[in-house]
Amino acid sequence: MKAIAIFAVGLMGVASGLASAPAKAEDASWGCQILLCAASHNPSWHGVPYCVPPLTRLIAAMSKPGFSWPICHEASAGRPGQEIYEDCPGGTTIGYSSQSDRGSRGEPDQCIKTVNVCQSSGQRDGDARLAGLTINRRYGREGESCIQEIATPRPRRTDPWYFDISNDEGVKERFWFNLNH
Incomplete structure (x- = not known):
């Protein structure tokens, strides 16, 4: 003041x-x-x-x-x-929940964290999904990977x-x- x-x-x-x-x-x-x-x-x-x-x-x-x-x-x-939007918490990056028909990004309204769900303190795949929305999984020759990108809404x-x-x-x-x- x-x-x-x-x-x-x-x-x-x-x-x-x-x-x-x-x-x-x-x-x-x-x-x-x-x-x-x-x-x-x-x-x-x-x-x-x-x-x-x-x-x-x-x-x-x-x-x-x-x-x-x-x-x-x-x-x-x-x-x-x-x-x-507020800044995303440490360890996360800004992500976009939508994309327009013309290929441009929507609002930067997500915080994205890349996690290894196989090594995260005994959590199973289903438990990790409860923390946010799984938006990307990486696949390898042997099928599904443990690396996932978890999206949470970015605080306003x-x-x-x-x-x-x-x-x-x-x-x-x-x-x-x-x-x-």
């Missing part, structure tokens, strides 16, 4: 220019209001009464044709990024949107947020 408070004070100072009266958050452009509110944590923007109207307006605007994300030029933050982020905002030392900090009502 300290970083956002410093950012807000700096942003309001930039927004006010050389004016003698201090700037208020309400005077910020819509893009800057969104940036300030999106970066709010503990509470999130949902718990800050000032933030509900600009973010509700944003959510409604996003569904309209020709939507363009409002930018806070004073903060040089640009549009937010979005990462729907609670806060899939983010802004990278420079702090007072010029180091970018990532602020995650969601656009759920």
Whole structure:
């Protein structure tokens, strides 16, 4: 919260220019209001009464044709990024559960682990399948192999949107947020 408070004070100072009266958050452009509110944590923007109207307006605007994300030029933050999925756990790789008719991959919505089910602590083939979905088995000259690729659903982020905002030392900090009502 300290970083956002410093950012807000700096942003309001930039927004006010050389004016003698201090700037208020309400005077910020819509893009800057969104940036300030999106970066709010503990509470999130949902718990800050000032933030509900600009973010509700944003959510409604996003569904309209020709939507363009409002930018806070004073903060040089640009549009937010979005990462729907969490990273896969160590020892796994990203996989895809579907493929389009044109051969392109679907969403990276799986975590894939290659396991040797014959050596995995006495587990039998049926037990290994319970941990996820067997998507690939390797076959050799003597039939089925012990090496299998087990897919599990990749966890989704609670806060899939983010802004990278420079702090007072010029180091970018990532602020995650969601656009759920």
